[in-house]
Amino acid sequence: MIDRQDSDDILAYAVRLGDDALVLGQRISEWVSNGPFLEEDIAYANVALDFLGRARMYYRYAADLARDGRDEDHFAYRRNEREFTNLLIYELPRGDFAFSQVRQLFVDLYNTGFLAGLGTSEDPQLAAIAAKTAKETRYHLRRSREWVLRLGDGTRESHSRTQKAVNELWGYTHELFDVDPLEQRLAARGVAVDNRMLRPAWYQAVSRVLDEATLEIPGDDWAVRGGRDGYHTESLGHLLTELQYIHRCYPGCCW
Amino acid sequence: MGGNSDQAELERQFQQRIDDDIKIEPKDWMPDAYRENLIRQISQHAHSEVIGMQPEGNYITRAPSLRRKLILLSKVQDEAGHGLYLYSASETLGISRLELIEALQSGAAKYASIFNYPTQTWGDVGAIGWLVDGAAICNQVSLQRTSYGPYARGMIRICKEESFHQRQGYEIMLALARGSDEQRQMAQDSLNRFYWPALMMFGPHDGESAHSAQSMRWKIKRETNDALRQKFIDQTVPQIEFLGLDHPDRDISWNESRGHYDHGEIDWHEFYSVINGNGHCNRQRLQHHIRAHQEGEWVRDALAAYQEKQRQRDCQDPD
Numbered sequence A: 001m002i003d004r005q006d007s008d009d010i011l012a013y014a015v016r017l018g019d020d021a022l023v024l025g026q027r028i029s030e031w032v033s034n035g036p037f038l039e040e041d042i043a044y045a046n047v048a049l050d051f052l053g054r055a056r057m058y059y060r061y062a063a064d065l066a067r068d069g070r071d072e073d074h075f076a077y078r079r080n081e082r083e084f085t086n087l088l089i090y091e092l093p094r095g096d097f098a099f100s101q102v103r104q105l106f107v108d109l110y111n112t113g114f115l116a117g118l119g120t121s122e123d124p125q126l127a128a129i130a131a132k133t134a135k136e137t138r139y140h141l142r143r144s145r146e147w148v149l150r151l152g153d154g155t156r157e158s159h160s161r162t163q164k165a166v167n168e169l170w171g172y173t174h175e176l177f178d179v180d181p182l183e184q185r186l187a188a189r190g191v192a193v194d195n196r197m198l199r200p201a202w203y204q205a206v207s208r209v210l211d212e213a214t215l216e217i218p219g220d221d222w223a224v225r226g227g228r229d230g231y232h233t234e235s236l237g238h239l240l241t242e243l244q245y246i247h248r249c250y251p252g253c254c255w
Numbered sequence B: 001m002g003g004n005s006d007q008a009e010l011e012r013q014f015q016q017r018i019d020d021d022i023k024i025e026p027k028d029w030m031p032d033a034y035r036e037n038l039i040r041q042i043s044q045h046a047h048s049e050v051i052g053m054q055p056e057g058n059y060i061t062r063a064p065s066l067r068r069k070l071i072l073l074s075k076v077q078d079e080a081g082h083g084l085y086l087y088s089a090s091e092t093l094g095i096s097r098l099e100l101i102e103a104l105q106s107g108a109a110k111y112a113s114i115f116n117y118p119t120q121t122w123g124d125v126g127a128i129g130w131l132v133d134g135a136a137i138c139n140q141v142s143l144q145r146t147s148y149g150p151y152a153r154g155m156i157r158i159c160k161e162e163s164f165h166q167r168q169g170y171e172i173m174l175a176l177a178r179g180s181d182e183q184r185q186m187a188q189d190s191l192n193r194f195y196w197p198a199l200m201m202f203g204p205h206d207g208e209s210a211h212s213a214q215s216m217r218w219k220i221k222r223e224t225n226d227a228l229r230q231k232f233i234d235q236t237v238p239q240i241e242f243l244g245l246d247h248p249d250r251d252i253s254w255n256e257s258r259g260h261y262d263h264g265e266i267d268w269h270e271f272y273s274v275i276n277g278n279g280h281c282n283r284q285r286l287q288h289h290i291r292a293h294q295e296g297e298w299v300r301d302a303l304a305a306y307q308e309k310q311r312q313r314d315c316q317d318p319d
């Protein structure tokens, strides 16, 4: 039986996952017409389309659960930086090509485990979304992995840029494997993924790629957290400013 | 003198093939001028696809709904794909993509001047899809029958996607036209600003077009600038009426005897002024392209270095 508490929890969970996907999709879309060559503009557009598509699926499900008139665009356009609950790694500015590809590798490997878990969720809607998106994640992973190999083992400049990206991102990866009380409740009912279980496989897979790319794994000496509580870096406010500007300028309009 | 008569015979046979509507393929003999003319036209077309990503790309991060954002993103992605097909078609004529990009960045090659206009509002995204892609389609449909095989085939692929582009633009306009007063004003304003520049996309009047006559003979172009423009003007009138917006051309009127709409004079002074550097975005568009290209240099270098290492590894341990 799904009771009221469950339903609120699942709604909040779907919004979190939607926020993760929206914020990363928005960031990646910034690459279009800014890539190192045309094929990469196309590839980035593909990845952005997939993440934005995921955001819509999660938000629509949240809207179905809310049953109060909120729709997908409400979740995307009408909430502020304290209300967004995406993890911090997704909101970091796109940086250079190495930064975006390393982030993508970390995220794709994380999603490989996460979506496999969510695919077995007791919640059929979440399981269906996971099933739909797992295949795309395999494509993204193939690309991000190959790029990190090429950049890490390319020129001296690409190696140092990529190592720098690994170092700068590492402290934001820990939060991927946190579980707060809401997720614990949902995990106990078989609805949410227990992210704590994902880290060993993730760490092993990341190590393998970085090793092959002649890159080093940084120490775990710093970690920034807070996305799920709406405690964000300053960059999220700017991202939302841009994302929401037109929508908020003309309240209540259809597009 | 044998050489000259051989040449004349080759040219005669070449023209005969064209007159018989047999496609010219990359390995076929062709006059140098035909090759150069094609490289100029196809690469200009390719550059237009790529530079055209910028004005609409300007709104990807700000699109007012998720649905619109996804549609716009895939539209701009298509344009990148069109650029790729067309660079490949140019390469079959013996010029590399790098040379083409250098020509764009140095200003030696042109792109459609329409992309020198700024996108200021969301309505402009609608107007571009509807009018600019709409005008491009008129041109591209006729080019499906162009004499050079790879170009004609590229156009067939591209045209399939272009009708989606025009439709999404028109849908944006429709939503605005049926929306609030402010939205309707936005739509009218965008229509007013993009209508005339869209007409200018077809190029100067036939009498003043530098390359027209020879291109028509070689079937590089299949219809004249003015004929294509008229087709576009005719199809746009009912579309504007359906939106319930005012036509930007006050002189537009149906001419029963011609079976076409008569229209007001195009301001060619403005056309040449923008082409010659006085548009709002001429410098910005090229700078953007150059910046992205330069920022990507280390990535392309890394790719080349990695591939070279892989090649050497393959040589060392032949399994």
Ligand SMILES: [Fe+2]
Residues within 6 Å of the ligand: B049, B078, B079, B082, B158, B162
């Ligand atoms: Fe196109």
Ligand SMILES: [Fe+2]
Residues within 6 Å of the ligand: B079, B133, B161, B162, B165
């Ligand atoms: Fe298009």
